[in-house]
Amino acid sequence: MKRDIWNAVHKCTKCNEVMKKNVFMVGGVSVRGWECHKCRESVLHPEDAQKMFVFNKLRKGLSVKVGELGKNLIMRFPKEVAEFYKISKGEEIKLKADSFNKIELDIA
Numbered sequence: 001m002k003r004d005i006w007n008a009v010h011k012c013t014k015c016n017e018v019m020k021k022n023v024f025m026v027g028g029v030s031v032r033g034w035e036c037h038k039c040r041e042s043v044l045h046p047e048d049a050q051k052m053f054v055f056n057k058l059r060k061g062l063s064v065k066v067g068e069l070g071k072n073l074i075m076r077f078p079k080e081v082a083e084f085y086k087i088s089k090g091e092e093i094k095l096k097a098d099s100f101n102k103i104e105l106d107i108a
């Protein structure tokens, strides 16, 4: 069984005080973490920190190569992107036009 770090006691690395759960706004996204009420030291939840890392990469734009499969062109999703959006093989994604040079992927 995976250890539930979210509910585990976290002690501040600076002053050894027990840290409190908190939700931080980082770049417009809410991220779970812990904050020390004594020295204001904060730590982000590693899962959310990883999500933030992927999300920030995507925000800047990620290049993917267009391939070919039969008569169709295909696009590959990098693994971390697929995991972030919980996309799996066989799943249907809606393509939506945004402008003449932009397509939106609608992931339900």
Ligand SMILES: [Zn+2]
Pocket: 012, 013, 014, 015, 016, 017, 036, 037, 038, 039, 040, 041
């Ligand atoms: Zn502290």
